[in-house]
Amino acid sequence: MNKKNTKKHGLKKGKGKKGNVxxxxxxxxxxxxxxxxxxxxxxxxxxxxxx
Known part of the structure; x- marks a missing residue:
């Protein structure tokens, strides 16, 4: 469920990736x-x- 939601919102995914990095x-x-x-x-x- 969460993965589908993050794919819809590109910005959220990017921010999450940056934070993880x-x-x-x-x-x-x-x-x-x-x-x-x-x-x-x-x-x-x-x-x-x-x-």
Missing amino acids: QKLNIISKITLVFQVMALIKSLIEFVNLFL
Whole structure:
């Protein structure tokens, strides 16, 4: 039912898609930040082994 309604109203579908894309971008950015932080942590630990 909902899919048929969204197809009738193109604007609503577009806004919904944009919102979902923004959410996905935010989630991917957060995961990227966490990955970078983990990488930096592991690098610091790796350097500390030699110091």
